[in-house]
Amino acid sequence: MAVDALSAMEAREKLYEVMDRDLPFEEKATLALSVGETYLGVENGHLTRIDPESDYWKAIASTDAADGTFPAGLQLDLRDTYCRRTIGGESPVRLHDAPNQGWDDDPAFQRHGLHCYHGSAITIDDELFGTLCFVSTEPRAEPFDDGETLFAELIARMLETELQAERTEAKIERLDQFASVVSHDLRSPLNVAQGRVDIERSARDSDNLEIAARSLDRMEDLIADVLTMARQGHEIEEAELVSLDAMAEECWDGVRTGGASVTVEADLTFKADPGRVRHLFENLFRNSVEHGGSDVSVRVGPLDDGDGFYVEDDGPGIPAADRDRVFETGFTTGTEGIGLGLAIVEGVVDAHGWAITAGESADGGARFEVSGVVVP
Incomplete structure (x- = not known):
């Protein structure tokens, strides 16, 4: 030297x-x-x-x-x-x-x-x-x-x-701005259309109006998904203690699940951004119902080593060849979605510095394991 x-x-x-x-x-x-x-x-x-x-x-x-x-x-x-x-x-x-x-x-x-x-x-x-x-x-x-x-x-x-x-943060900010603008510009005419359909349905109802109303509601959900997807890349700034049991129950109540059921096998307290984690559970629950049907059974619990948690169901499961692709933006095997749900889940996981894998449950259904979670 x-x-x-x-x-x-x-x-x-x-x-x-x-x-x-x-x-x-x-x-x-x-x-x-x-x-x-x-x-x-x-x-x-x-x-x-x-x-x-x-x-x-x-x-x-x-x-x-x-x-x-x-x-x-x-x-x-x-x-x-x-x-x-x-x-x-x-x-x-x-x-x-x-x-x-x-x-x-x-x-x-x-x-x-x-x-x-x-x-x-x-x-x-x-x-x-x-x-x-x-x-x-x-x-x-x-x-x-x-x-x-x-x-x-x-x-x-x-x-x-x-x-x-x-560079990544700049991309996220541009995507966030783009999504916000698109969301705003789409929601205005969408709200007008929803209002007009509601007025018409109050005077008379028909199968066509019901289909139109459902389609408009679906568009609103998709806009919300796009906006959520754009915002998942931001790093977590503040985390607090979260209860797996309470979070799962709260998110289950916020999702249209029909006759499906959820069971929390055991509780786990971990550090996370509650708002972001809600997106994770809501999208995993929607995924189970969409692919497993309205009578699917969902289970949530901590991993055996206490390093994280899992969400699994008794639905048809994920083909082994697709398990590495299910988190890709736009990838879907369903008929209604546009392949954002699990991409949003991965965004939440990445923002927390965790890891997620897709596998098979004991019942042959889908099982998602989230590891690397901070457990005090």
């Missing part, structure tokens, strides 16, 4: 401390780069955004000063940077003295005079985002060792995680 200002343990502790702070991404990235700069003993650290097709390179975060050589916001031609090598399949690239390593004719050295470079590729959603690089105009006495590369890669992976979270 070129600079002994930080030991490996101190550097990791500082990095974890930075990444745990609630800061805007650019500020957090700059602080993380600063830790890497000090540990690696280099002049600057940069997080870049790259588009190879347009030869685009831009520093979106940098430890260099605003009036320095490589400040945040600087845009360069990719061909004049070592980063083109990093994204070309050679990541990580490690240069401690570029001209003495045979890189004296490289455009990056010719243009910027950088003797020292350590670059790691950054990918988001399996696509190139850019690079994390550390540079110096002066050479290092020793090559970057494996421990230093491992630390640089740690920073890269942490920033990847932050970028992925930002």
